[in-house]
Amino acid sequence: MKVAVMGAGAVGCYYGGMLARAGHEVVLVGRPQHVEAFNGAGLRLEAQSFDETIPVRADTDAAIAAGADLVLFCVKSTDTETAGAQLSAHLRPDTLVLTLQNGTDNAERLRAVIPQPVAAAVVYVATEMAGPGHVKHHGRGELVIEPAARSREAADELIAAGVPTEISDNVRGALWVKLILNCAYNALSAVTRLPYGKIVQNPGVPEVIRNLVAECRAVAAADGVTLPGDVDAAVRRIAETMPTQYSSTAQDLARGKTSEIDHLNGFIVRRGQALGVATPVNLTMHTLVKLVEAKQAA
Known part of the structure; x- marks a missing residue:
């Protein structure tokens, strides 16, 4: 898959890094200091069982997400509508946008501003950005995803990448x-x-x-x-x-x-x-x- 991470902070970099490590094409939309580090040296993913630097492409512009099969939507809840509007024009109609955010209403708010299928996800992971382009994983990493078009495909790829993932009706x-x-x-x-x-x-x-x-x-x-x-x-x-x-x-x-x-x-x-x-x-x-x-x- 081509996977875009919208909001490449600690959560997005962890899951994006896991998918990139599994061989998927991953592009990151993030802040300038991290984008420079990603493009210069790669994404350093310091997990509990490995410490690797993974090649990725990054930009501050959401246009880099063009053609993505899956978007990991990881912006702060305060930025949901703005980031969604910036992203939507670059996506195919069938691109699945998976919201990996805090709060209970982000998927609903996102559906109001973009036509692509949106699925909410519950994230259980402890991560931090330890420096430019460097995400540190402290523990866990499970995802719970709601049913939507292509949710099963996304879940299967996440599982294959080492991310415990389940689909839930609740x-x-x-x-x-x-x-x-x-x-x-x-x-x-x-x-x-x-x-x-x-x-x-x-x-x-x-x-x-x-x-x-x-x-x-x-x-x-x-x-x-x-x-x-x-x-x-x-x-x-x-x-x-x-x-x-x-x-x-x-x-x-x-x-x-x-x-x-x-x-x-x-x-x-x-x-x-x-x-x-x-x-x-x-x-x-x-x-x-x-x-x-x-x-x-x-």
Whole structure:
């Protein structure tokens, strides 16, 4: 396949790198400093079991995605509509666009601005950009994809490339579980600048996480969402399987960037208000992150 990664940050580079390593043609759309590194030296993928530099092509312009069979759509939730509009004109009508983003409504928002088939995916991976053109993998890597045209083909190629992938009829519920995990940890990691494993060792934190999760579950129930699996076990597993990982929100703030917190704890607050569910702990975490952003912007 020809695979385009729209938003070549840590998540997109990991999955794009795995597909390139398996022999697919991969092109990356990203920021100038990374594009220069990709084109000059290749994509360095430092995984847990290997450390390789993989040849790829990259550009800051979405036109490089022309002719792609699959797009891994990995931009921040705040940029979904803008990036979708930039990308769509360069794609074939049958190109599958797979959204590998935080939040629960990105696929729906993307479908409103592009005609190509869109499938939501739930991402469970711990990665970071360790330098220009260099992605470091800290753990996991599973994908859960919703059914769509060519979803099965994409899933089979991802599996063959070493990415555990499944297709699920309840991706909405799985996206909500991922949202709950993000609401439990992202703001805490961002405000404290600590990785997950160290966060949970501090007094009071387990109770705060339980309260965050309880509010999210109440909003999900009011919204008619069926949450698959054992949510509490999934929350515990984050700290156990990704103890050295800093949240994407923490990474954004460390780089002086605006985070996706409005689409995480902020989304829970807005949905709670609309559905009559109180969310004071999520409101507190959302407000704290926004204060840090405001301080950095001042």
